[in-house]
Amino acid sequence: MRIIDARVVVSSPGRNYVTLIVETEDGLTGIGDATLNGRELAVASYLRDHVCPLLIGRDARRIEDTWQCLYRGAYWRRGPVTMTAVAAVDVALWDIKGKAADMPVYQxxxxxxxxxxxxxxxxxxxxxxxxxxxxxxxxxxxxxxxxxxxxxxxxxxxxxxxxxxxxxxxxxxxxxxxxxxxxxxxxxxxxxxxxxxxxxxxxxxxxxxxxxxxxxxxxxxxxxxxxxxxxxxxxxxxxxxxxxxxxxxxxxxxxxxxxxxxxxxxxxxxxxxxxxxxxxxxxxxxxxxxxxxxxxxxxxxxxxxxxxxxxxxxxxxxxxxxxxxxxxxxxxxxxxxxxxxxxxxxxxxxxxxxxxxxxxxxxxxxxAPGIGVTFDEEAAARHPYDPKYLPINRRLDGTVHDW
Ligand code: KDG
Ligand code: MG
Incomplete structure (x- = not known):
């Protein structure tokens, strides 16, 4: 079950979302969420530039091995950008596994x-x-x-x-x-x-x-x-x-x-x-x-x-x-x-x-088999990315505080 395509869609249907779509040679599609509020394009780039090319040709069934390769194999571990990108791949592969087995993921x-x-x-x-x-x-x-x-x-x-x-x-x-x-x-x-x-x-x-x-x-x-x-x-x-x-x-x-x-x-x-x-x-x-x-x-x-x-x-x-x-x-x-x-x-x-x-x-x-969510790429294209940031919080004297 080779992966033949992995692509990222950044869209804003009500708010910004980054969605990873993974396709296999058998015609199965899995999706995963790669949204990191206010830092969306960093995860999109991490996936597009560094992860998607590595997925092509891999066996979509090997979820744990893919996770370990992306986590340990990067050498630079953890952090919100890395782990959101790894999460999107992981969920897309579970989605594909569920569809291949004709079962919802919780089963x-x-x-x-x-x-x-x-x-x-x-x-x-x-x-x-x-x-x-x-x-x-x-x-x-x-x-x-x-x-x-x-x-x-x-x-x-x-x-x-x-x-x-x-x-x-x-x-x-x-x-x-x-x-x-x-x-x-x-x-x-x-x-x-x-x-x-x-x-x-x-x-x-x-x-x-x-x-x-x-x-x-x-x-x-x-x-x-x-x-x-x-x-x-x-x-x-x-x-x-x-x-x-x-x-x-x-x-x-x-x-x-x-x-x-x-x-x-x-x-x-x-x-x-x-x-x-x-x-x-x-x-x-x-x-x-x-x-x-x-x-x-x-x-x-x-x-x-x-x-x-x-x-x-x-x-x-x-x-x-x-x-x-x-x-x-x-x-x-x-x-x-x-x-x-x-x-x-x-x-x-x-x-x-x-x-x-x-x-x-x-x-x-x-x-429904997999995670039970379908993503309409044509509909997403009607709602382009709209850059937005989370607020900064300051105390009354102007010192930056935790938001
Ligand atoms: O992007 C930040 C939000 O997800 C966060 O502020 C929401 O604290 C939150 C919560 O508990 O839902
Ligand atoms: Mg909270």
Whole structure:
């Protein structure tokens, strides 16, 4: 089953996506998501210039061997660009393997370990009243786990709050990064009030999550975790910058609020200490940024040994191909926790057709062979690449802070 073509399409159906398409001599096609928000063309070039030529003539069935060749064979290992490129190849090969076997990928991974995958969705608002209205709308749609974010009084802009108009939240904008302002003190006072208001209004029947987006110091995060304990959070996410693994020891010593981290991780080495020292409860690495299905399964297998569960990143900048691949992994691993779901802005559905379905807050990848997503190249060509950047965050005195 020789690979005869591997090509990259960069398009913007609602937002920028980089898609790898791999074809075999038998006429099978596999796709993988290679999107890295704000750095799309770096991954496209890595694939086009350095990886696609190496794929031609390889046996598409040899997924592990291809992964090892691309990872070890590059000598320069890890990093978001490399691992997103490797992930796209890996998912495309699993897609082809599923089609060759006439099976959905989750069957190849061991079959369904559950009936469906619990999703968490996002509720947000400029005010607490807006947040409550949005929370109710998500409850009405059947979601059982909801992330809550609200604008912080006194701050002009806050992570996770969409512009008015009802569109799915999208932080990337403009041909240069927009600059936001940040002040920790009002945030630390307000975040517990926000969560308390949700519990007072809606009770304890829904799993509540909150994303701190890397903005606190370890001791500030410990204070937030303690303040949120009465509200029984499902998790707080990215309380401190994710690359500082030992910071979580400080947070852990002070609070029983569950901790989640990992959306910016790209290899098992990024989370080794967090998992083996039991410093977190959920690992949020994603298929498309952490080396594909092959490597993500390895991360989750390590996590399982230490009682850590999965909670994969699933923001809108991970394409439907990535979300589908995540669902196949989520269905089949023993230590699944929850899967993030934001949906995709139209006209993504003109370009990606999907077999997954969502009902009562749970997703199923569907039983189409492979990952169950088709990519329409002609439709993608109607939506050309549109350069956009994630924002930069500055403290009130102008110092650059974590965004
Ligand atoms: O591209 C960056 C986004 O994916 C990220 O800001 C979203 O934090 C995020 C989340 O939890 O979905
Ligand atoms: Mg996040």
């Amino acid at each position: 190849l991974l061991g079959g369904a370990a559950r009936d469906g995958v619990m999703l968490y969705t996002h509720a947000s608002g400029e005010t607490l009243a807006d947040l409550h209205e949005d929370f109710q709308a998500h409850l009405d749609q059947g979601f059982k786990a909801i992330r809550v974010q609200s604008a912080i009084p006194g701050l002009e802009k806050t992570y996770g709050i969409p512009a008015p108009g009802g569109e799915i939240y999208e932080p990337a904008s403009g041909s240069r990064p927009q600059e936001d302002r940040w002040d920790t003190a009002p945030y630390l006072d307000f975040a517990p009030q926000m969560v308390a208001s949700i519990r007072e209004e809606f009770g304890y029947g829904t799993h509540l999550l909150h994303d701190v987006h890397h903005r606190l110091s370890p001791i500030e995060a410990a204070r937030l975790g303690k303040a949120l304990e009465p509200h029984r959070m499902f998790w707080i996410e990215d309380p401190t910058p994710a690359e500082d693994q030992s910071a979580f020891r400080t947070i852990r010593q002070h609070t029983t609020t569950p901790l989640a981290v990992g959306e910016v991780f790209n290899s098992i080495w990024d989370c080794q200490q967090l998992i083996t020292e039991r410093l977190i409860d959920y690992i949020r690495a994603s298929v498309s940024h952490a080396g594909g299905i092959t490597h993500l399964r390895r991360i989750f297998a390590l996590a399982d040994l230490y009682g850590v569960r999965s909670g994969s990143h699933g923001a809108g900048d991970l394409s439907p191909a990535s979300f589908a691949a995540a669902l196949h992994v989520d269905m089949s691993i023993p230590n699944f926790g929850v899967q993030e779901y934001m949906g995709h802005r139209p006209p993504a559905d003109e370009v990606f057709s999907v077999s997954y379905s969502i009902s009562e807050g749970h997703a199923h990848p569907g039983d």
